[in-house]
Amino acid sequence: MLEFKKGVDILSAVGGITTISEAKKLFEQQLDQDHLNRLAKITNEEALLKVANAIAMCEPKAVYIHTGSEEDRAFVRRLSLEKKEEKTLAIEGHTVHFDLPEDQGRMVNQTLYIANEGEQVSSLAKKELRDESHAYMKEHMRGIMQGMTMFVGFYSRGPVGAKAAIPAIEISSSTYVMHSAELLYRNCFADFDAEVARRGEFFTNVHSEGTNRSEDIPKARIYMDRSWQTTFSTFCTYAGNTLLMKKGNHRFASDCAMYKYNGTELSEHMFITGMTGPDGRKTFFAGAAPSGCGKTTTAMVGSDFVGDDLAQMWIEEDGTLRAVNPEIGIFGIIEDVNQEGDPHLMKCLRQQGAEVIFSNVLIDEQDKPRWVGDGEPVPEKGVNFQGEWTPSMEKVPMSHPNSRCTLRADNIANHSKDANADPAGLVVEVVTYSGRDSNTMPPIWVAKNMDAGVAIGASIVSKATAAEIGATGVNRQPWANTPFVAGNLADYLDAQFNFYGNPKMSRKPIMSGLNYFLTNEARGGEGSGLLGEKRDVHVWLGWLELYTHGDVEAIETPIGMIPKYEDLKKLFSEKINKEYPESLYTMQFSLYVDNVIARIDLQEEAWRKEEGASERLFAVYTEQKAALLKLKAEKGEIVKPQDL
Ligand code: SPV
Ligand code: MN
Numbered sequence: 001m002l003e004f005k006k007g008v009d010i011l012s013a014v015g016g017i018t019t020i021s022e023a024k025k026l027f028e029q030q031l032d033q034d035h036l037n038r039l040a041k042i043t044n045e046e047a048l049l050k051v052a053n054a055i056a057m058c059e060p061k062a063v064y065i066h067t068g069s070e071e072d073r074a075f076v077r078r079l080s081l082e083k084k085e086e087k088t089l090a091i092e093g094h095t096v097h098f099d100l101p102e103d104q105g106r107m108v109n110q111t112l113y114i115a116n117e118g119e120q121v122s123s124l125a126k127k128e129l130r131d132e133s134h135a136y137m138k139e140h141m142r143g144i145m146q147g148m149t150m151f152v153g154f155y156s157r158g159p160v161g162a163k164a165a166i167p168a169i170e171i172s173s174s175t176y177v178m179h180s181a182e183l184l185y186r187n188c189f190a191d192f193d194a195e196v197a198r199r200g201e202f203f204t205n206v207h208s209e210g211t212n213r214s215e216d217i218p219k220a221r222i223y224m225d226r227s228w229q230t231t232f233s234t235f236c237t238y239a240g241n242t243l244l245m246k247k248g249n250h251r252f253a254s255d256c257a258m259y260k261y262n263g264t265e266l267s268e269h270m271f272i273t274g275m276t277g278p279d280g281r282k283t284f285f286a287g288a289a290p291s292g293c294g295k296t297t298t299a300m301v302g303s304d305f306v307g308d309d310l311a312q313m314w315i316e317e318d319g320t321l322r323a324v325n326p327e328i329g330i331f332g333i334i335e336d337v338n339q340e341g342d343p344h345l346m347k348c349l350r351q352q353g354a355e356v357i358f359s360n361v362l363i364d365e366q367d368k369p370r371w372v373g374d375g376e377p378v379p380e381k382g383v384n385f386q387g388e389w390t391p392s393m394e395k396v397p398m399s400h401p402n403s404r405c406t407l408r409a410d411n412i413a414n415h416s417k418d419a420n421a422d423p424a425g426l427v428v429e430v431v432t433y434s435g436r437d438s439n440t441m442p443p444i445w446v447a448k449n450m451d452a453g454v455a456i457g458a459s460i461v462s463k464a465t466a467a468e469i470g471a472t473g474v475n476r477q478p479w480a481n482t483p484f485v486a487g488n489l490a491d492y493l494d495a496q497f498n499f500y501g502n503p504k505m506s507r508k509p510i511m512s513g514l515n516y517f518l519t520n521e522a523r524g525g526e527g528s529g530l531l532g533e534k535r536d537v538h539v540w541l542g543w544l545e546l547y548t549h550g551d552v553e554a555i556e557t558p559i560g561m562i563p564k565y566e567d568l569k570k571l572f573s574e575k576i577n578k579e580y581p582e583s584l585y586t587m588q589f590s591l592y593v594d595n596v597i598a599r600i601d602l603q604e605e606a607w608r609k610e611e612g613a614s615e616r617l618f619a620v621y622t623e624q625k626a627a628l629l630k631l632k633a634e635k636g637e638i639v640k641p642q643d644l
Pocket of ligand 1: 105240241246309
């Protein structure tokens, strides 16, 4: 359980402002007339107290209220260049930002949930007792913005008015963070009060890069105060550690889905995209994948791309599953983004038109950003996140594997601005889960019922990627969301069953697994090369679109429904003009029964350790395992789809 507003509210305890009149007095002392006038438009007292306490705690030299106007956005961009948080590049509107070498991904070990005595957190997360965090804030956040300008912006995590949209305040001394915030989120300065009244809550984020020196990285912290829905971030700049409207607030939104709106809302680490089917019908997908596993690429394959990272979901009165994207932009991994696999994104990155912040790429002598896998000849030299770089530096890659590009989604040719602006949300008809699984699950399979669908999400595994500092090996990644689920995983499992099993959801989506990472060697071929390529995603999503509407049939297996060869062959030809030999289909879709059983055993063992984990999950595992053993007894260890 999580109790809201419990324990010391650290921000107000350190700031020391408890009444609205004290807050107003402080504003008069600290803000110039222009910004005082701006702030006067915000009347929600709780929000004003948060801002006042952030000022009192951080002691900036000036406070800038960011209204989201073009002038304000231009001011932040200009200051970012002056402060050298960003640098211009050859193409107008493109800039580069570097994070410290130690700050190239989410700092898992310095990311902490602030917990009250006796409060549990997820077995995959770290917590710190409230008193200790309070002491840190007193020591390190007091005066952290001395000599700096503090920016305060008011945003909506979703289209204004959408049921699951949640307002948030972003406070930072970093112009890079505020520039990114404006590219990724909807500034809702004018609507903020009304939105807080509608939703009944808002999130607060306070960040300062502080000294921004490598030697101070040990002091860096990313704190989530769940009880007070407030984040604190210090001594770092990487957006995943600092722009906490993204993953910090996603964590709070997950708390809401578990502890406030259990069974009627979910907050997922999912893309949202629409596929156009026969006769122009549109089918919306929401899909989970761990960081660095092709989520952005998958999203952009849609004809109506909406978002690539997060989804706020709810059950609408008409029984449909609806989703909105809390974001309006992309903070995407850039490695291996190239003309062939990502033509729409590539256009924004290589031509003038979009405002883009590149981070931690290589900048060549012509001020052109370059990255591993961009499909062009490697330059002779340049500057990257470590400094000067030449190809002879074998241990340092040209660009960091977690280097990123930040831009508004409406620059992408197939983005549907209307779909992403609709407060009614999108009707989700297909839910997908994927990971980085080299040897077990087929490229695509569909759950036979909702509980089996929840089990697909619960059973994602993934190889570690560069998005998390220090992560190694193959890890469980339930729903690809566990880095962001603070509460007990058993509670989260319940929230999933309660949501998808809710009788109010009369129009259920289909639930499916996707796996792009099967290797040749795992399927009787040679080498560690993948059995597919990026553009095959068009086919996998295309088949799901047809299946959802009953336009293709599937083969039943113990793990779910899989496609028939003829249907895929046709789609490969129609969608990407590619031959699809039956031998490849057989490699991809044969059931390696022992592998699948081993995977189920691993999941079952891990979930048994989660106290109170729902028996509904184990019932799915038990049923699938029995069917797999029966199949093995009849047909052997490797079962071809043609034999099913
Ligand atoms: C991810 O790593 O999943 C991201 C970027 O989307 S971050 O903001 O670091 O979470
Ligand atoms: Mn993500």
